[in-house]
Amino acid sequence: MTILTISGSLRDGSFNTALLDAAAEELGHEARFTRFDPGSLPLYNGDLDSDEHRPESVLALGDAIREADAVLFATPEYNHVIPGVLANLLDWASRPLGGTPPLRNKPVAVIGASPGLVGTARAQDHLKFVLMTIGARPLGGAGLLVGGALSKFEEGKLVDPETRRRLRELVDRLIRQAQARLEAA
Amino acid sequence: MTILTISGSLRDGSFNTALLDAAAEELGHEARFTRFDPGSLPLYNGDLDSDEHRPESVLALGDAIREADAVLFATPEYNHVIPGVLANLLDWASRPLGGTPPLRNKPVAVIGASPGLVGTARAQDHLKFVLMTIGARPLGGAGLLVGGALSKFEEGKLVDPETRRRLRELVDRLIRQAQARLEAA
Amino acid sequence: MTILTISGSLRDGSFNTALLDAAAEELGHEARFTRFDPGSLPLYNGDLDSDEHRPESVLALGDAIREADAVLFATPEYNHVIPGVLANLLDWASRPLGGTPPLRNKPVAVIGASPGLVGTARAQDHLKFVLMTIGARPLGGAGLLVGGALSKFEEGKLVDPETRRRLRELVDRLIRQAQARLEAA
Amino acid sequence: MTILTISGSLRDGSFNTALLDAAAEELGHEARFTRFDPGSLPLYNGDLDSDEHRPESVLALGDAIREADAVLFATPEYNHVIPGVLANLLDWASRPLGGTPPLRNKPVAVIGASPGLVGTARAQDHLKFVLMTIGARPLGGAGLLVGGALSKFEEGKLVDPETRRRLRELVDRLIRQAQARLEAA
Numbered sequence: 001m002t003i004l005t006i007s008g009s010l011r012d013g014s015f016n017t018a019l020l021d022a023a024a025e026e027l028g029h030e031a032r033f034t035r036f037d038p039g040s041l042p043l044y045n046g047d048l049d050s051d052e053h054r055p056e057s058v059l060a061l062g063d064a065i066r067e068a069d070a071v072l073f074a075t076p077e078y079n080h081v082i083p084g085v086l087a088n089l090l091d092w093a094s095r096p097l098g099g100t101p102p103l104r105n106k107p108v109a110v111i112g113a114s115p116g117l118v119g120t121a122r123a124q125d126h127l128k129f130v131l132m133t134i135g136a137r138p139l140g141g142a143g144l145l146v147g148g149a150l151s152k153f154e155e156g157k158l159v160d161p162e163t164r165r166r167l168r169e170l171v172d173r174l175i176r177q178a179q180a181r182l183e184a185a
Numbered sequence: 186m187t188i189l190t191i192s193g194s195l196r197d198g199s200f201n202t203a204l205l206d207a208a209a210e211e212l213g214h215e216a217r218f219t220r221f222d223p224g225s226l227p228l229y230n231g232d233l234d235s236d237e238h239r240p241e242s243v244l245a246l247g248d249a250i251r252e253a254d255a256v257l258f259a260t261p262e263y264n265h266v267i268p269g270v271l272a273n274l275l276d277w278a279s280r281p282l283g284g285t286p287p288l289r290n291k292p293v294a295v296i297g298a299s300p301g302l303v304g305t306a307r308a309q310d311h312l313k314f315v316l317m318t319i320g321a322r323p324l325g326g327a328g329l330l331v332g333g334a335l336s337k338f339e340e341g342k343l344v345d346p347e348t349r350r351r352l353r354e355l356v357d358r359l360i361r362q363a364q365a366r367l368e369a370a
Numbered sequence: 371m372t373i374l375t376i377s378g379s380l381r382d383g384s385f386n387t388a389l390l391d392a393a394a395e396e397l398g399h400e401a402r403f404t405r406f407d408p409g410s411l412p413l414y415n416g417d418l419d420s421d422e423h424r425p426e427s428v429l430a431l432g433d434a435i436r437e438a439d440a441v442l443f444a445t446p447e448y449n450h451v452i453p454g455v456l457a458n459l460l461d462w463a464s465r466p467l468g469g470t471p472p473l474r475n476k477p478v479a480v481i482g483a484s485p486g487l488v489g490t491a492r493a494q495d496h497l498k499f500v501l502m503t504i505g506a507r508p509l510g511g512a513g514l515l516v517g518g519a520l521s522k523f524e525e526g527k528l529v530d531p532e533t534r535r536r537l538r539e540l541v542d543r544l545i546r547q548a549q550a551r552l553e554a555a
Numbered sequence: 556m557t558i559l560t561i562s563g564s565l566r567d568g569s570f571n572t573a574l575l576d577a578a579a580e581e582l583g584h585e586a587r588f589t590r591f592d593p594g595s596l597p598l599y600n601g602d603l604d605s606d607e608h609r610p611e612s613v614l615a616l617g618d619a620i621r622e623a624d625a626v627l628f629a630t631p632e633y634n635h636v637i638p639g640v641l642a643n644l645l646d647w648a649s650r651p652l653g654g655t656p657p658l659r660n661k662p663v664a665v666i667g668a669s670p671g672l673v674g675t676a677r678a679q680d681h682l683k684f685v686l687m688t689i690g691a692r693p694l695g696g697a698g699l700l701v702g703g704a705l706s707k708f709e710e711g712k713l714v715d716p717e718t719r720r721r722l723r724e725l726v727d728r729l730i731r732q733a734q735a736r737l738e739a740a
């Protein structure tokens with residue numbers, strides 16, 4: 001069982017990247033957690049989107065998603081929507097990339113953290129909508145809105161026990177959804 | 186009167202870039218049309234978003250918007266939303282960039298073209314929503330949804346007379362809105 | 371196999387209601403098509419949402435959804451979103467109504483018709499988003515955007531053969547999704 | 556100066572209705588506050604939307620908006636969007652109603668309260684988007700997301716001083732925007 005994790009924030013010390021680290025710590029005994037860096041991708045350009053011109057990083061994105069049984073996104077919220085960093089990754093990931101678009105039918109989940117109260121609620125909705133449009137399978141049920149991040153992280157690490165518990169519960173559900181899909185296949 | 190134009194598509198032969206070219210042809214006698222290339226920007230990274238580290242291209246974006254009296258966006262539609270290329274530009278353009286966020290109170294308009302019937306209607310709504318959230322002033326009234334683009338463009342040029350007429354009408358309204366704002370200031 | 375159909379338009383001669391009629395004609399040999407009238411519901415009021423006060427029409431909505439194996443919505447587009455008529459139905463249908471919210475895990479599909487070119491594309495996205503949020507299972511793949519309705523309907527009947535073919539294909543996929551779910555249960 | 560207030564919740568003891576009451580208390584010396592009850596409207600039906608058939612309550616809605624210099628909406632959040640109650644009001648209010656659609660160019664503001672942390676953030680975005688689409692002028696700047704409502708209201712009254720202060724500030728900005736528009740006319 002492999003869970004690919006993708007953070008929408010490129011900065012060092014990102015709360016969202018730290019959320020993904022915490023997920024790997026909590027559930028590392030149940031699944032292998034991998035990471036793809038969306039900062040490695042070029043901005044989408046249709047002229048590069050062909051078998052002759054596709055950049056290495058884009059091929060690596062396709063491989064990373066195809067090798068994963070589920071994908072976990074952590075997104076900041078900029079102007080009430082997802083960062084261009086994630087939007088650009090989705091532009092590439094929604095393309096065939098030499099086969100079937102890799103997110104098609106893939107179990108996915110969305111989490112996010114922010115200093116404010118809303119905890120990226122609006123960006124998470126936006127991301128789930130795009131993932132649904134692409135044909136991925138967003139995890140149902142309660143999500144994880146981590147507001148007030150300044151008091152829940154210390155030195156780049158999620159230290160709030162209740163948030164860690166809810167994170168573990170959510171990722172556990174994602175793993176079970178991925179398992180159910182493997183067994184049905 | 187300066188109108189900054191921004192295309193959400195980086196590929197050569199883009200319908201959306203051609204729409205902006207046609208706008209400049211139609212209204213070039215009434216306003217100066219400039220262009221900013223969103224492909225020149227790095228992916229947004231909070232660590233670069235400071236007076237010490239801000240990249241040249243980001244400073245150029247701020248200058249281009251501040252020097253313009255209005256901004257005209259042409260957007261493709263990917264997965265029913267705007268491309269990461271534009272989302273990333275908005276991430277940068279919504280930041281203070283050493284002063285007041287440059288799109289604040291700026292008259293803006295949104296157009297778009299696609300081969301399908303929908304003519305980027307969904308992406309245009311998405312873009313207008315983000316522009317409103319940033320504090321820009323989206324042009325009201327009828328928009329410009331250019332569907333069936335394959336038959337309306339030839340050799341990278343908008344040739345459909347009715348679309349050119351409606352484009353001229355829309356950009357003319359944008360210019361008048363920008364003039365009204367100048368006069369009120 | 372029972373397919374519940376719900377039209378977002380209350381007017382006589384509605385294109386959207388006619389779309390649902392055509393679906394029943396095309397696939398009536400494969401499934402039983404039922405209809406719920408959203409005009410029978412009161413506006414949502416939390417004070418009525420209890421076992422003591424729940425109106426008859428609301429109970430009938432819950433029963434109609436629970437008895438159905440899938441639900442097919444046809445929506446007009448008002449101001450780029452769904453009508454209040456449908457939003458109000460979803461407010462009621464997302465409540466427990468004395469048990470589990472009836473749309474939870476239910477296969478659903480969305481279609482729509484309009485005189486304009488966009489064919490209710492924006493309202494359909496909006497409706498699919500709310501259905502996903504409620505926990506229903508929106509049908510993936512190509513949707514059905516019926517633009518230019520004035521030339522595709524005659525005397526309240528869908529007469530365009532290509533639209534009928536695409537409608538049949540979509541509803542057939544919905545039926546197969548509902549069957550797969552029955553078999554997995 | 557008249558401010559029309561509209562609550563998206565019909566239940567007695569609604570937090571959102573209480574927010575509007577508090578606005579009238581705080582700014583009653585600067586403007587007259589009126590109220591329209593969206594529960595008085597029938598569900599939208601195109602067959603009723605004509606000069607011959609328009610219901611009294613719909614005419615009253617048009618009059619109430621036209622007589623107001625600005626409109627203040629308080630919205631709950633159901634399934635991450637606005638209630639059908641408000642969606643239905645907007646369906647009617649976006650129609651010409653025998654003249655120019657009454658919300659066209661009208662200064663409007665959106666607030667909302669909920670027991671959860673998000674404070675109706677997603678519904679407020681949705682409402683502002685629809686208002687923009689209709690051609691109203693949503694107030695820019697910080698909004699008012701009242702989360703944790705259970706501890707901020709007592710016996711149907713907003714008692715949290717900080718929330719009252721922020722409410723007063725927001726409504727004050729709405730009044731000033733309406734005044735600026737009157738002076739420009």
